Amino acid sequence: MGIIKNIEEIKKISKVKSIENENFFEVFRDFNEELKKSYDKPVKNFYQQLTKIIDCRECGNCCRDIIIVFEKDDIPLLSKGIGKSEKEIVEKDFIFYEKHQVYIMNQSPCKFLKGNECSIYPFRGTECREFPYIETKEFSKIYNYVFQGYSICPFHFNIVEFVKNLSVDNLKIN
Incomplete structure (x- = not known):
């Protein structure tokens, strides 16, 4: 799946993937802190790529739903x-x-x-x-907000999809 910006499409996909996301969140929540922190850099890098594709000012959905x-x-x-x-x-x-x-x-x-x-x-x-918070905060500290924003924010949606597709084996644990 490529980058999705359309909020209506995101809402539809979020309904279909709600159980998958809930299960993944429960697994991620149980990771030790070191493993959670290993996601910070890849997520930050992916976020920087997303900022070239997604413009919050074209959406405004957070202003409606948060x-x-x-x-x-x-x-x-x-x-x-x-x-x-x-x-x-x-x-x-x-x-x-x-x-x-x-x-x-x-x-x-x-x-x-x-x-x-x-x-x-x-x-x-x-x-x-500061919303969607990825620029100013580490993913390992705010992942619960990112998962909660999956159906609301194109940044959160695409970051959760990115994280779900990261292989733990490929993460560099410091």
């Missing part, structure tokens, strides 16, 4: 970008989640999504800037 989170430090930038007071923004558009000290958007899809594009792209929150 809870939108803004960190406290994101609110001043958003306020400046959209010309509203921080107080007005948090009271109107977010719910404060005390446990994690973050703001969660009170509607879905994201109110700033216009078509498939983010209308506040330069002012988007940290979580949005």
Whole structure:
């Protein structure tokens, strides 16, 4: 299977492969840390290849299907970008989640999504800037999020397919 970008096709395939993915996730979860870490470099390299093929700004599916989170430090930038007071923004558009000290958007899809594009792209929150997380975090630390995003994100979908096809024998364990 080649690289798949079309989110509707990804959703169809994810339904067909749900049991296969669940089984693989359970096996991967039980790998020792050294073996999990051996996937980090190949996944990072594959991700770099994917960035030449997939453009998040053409999809926007994460903005429809994932809870939108803004960190406290994101609110001043958003306020400046959209010309509203921080107080007005948090009271109107977010719910404060005390446990994690973050703001969660009170509607879905994201109110700033216009078509498939983010209308506040330069002012988007940290979580949005870092998604799909592969660039800033090691796969061995976030594999559970990547598997959860299989049906939502073309990056996550293609990375899971890539990982399932990697042979443990061909991985270099440091």
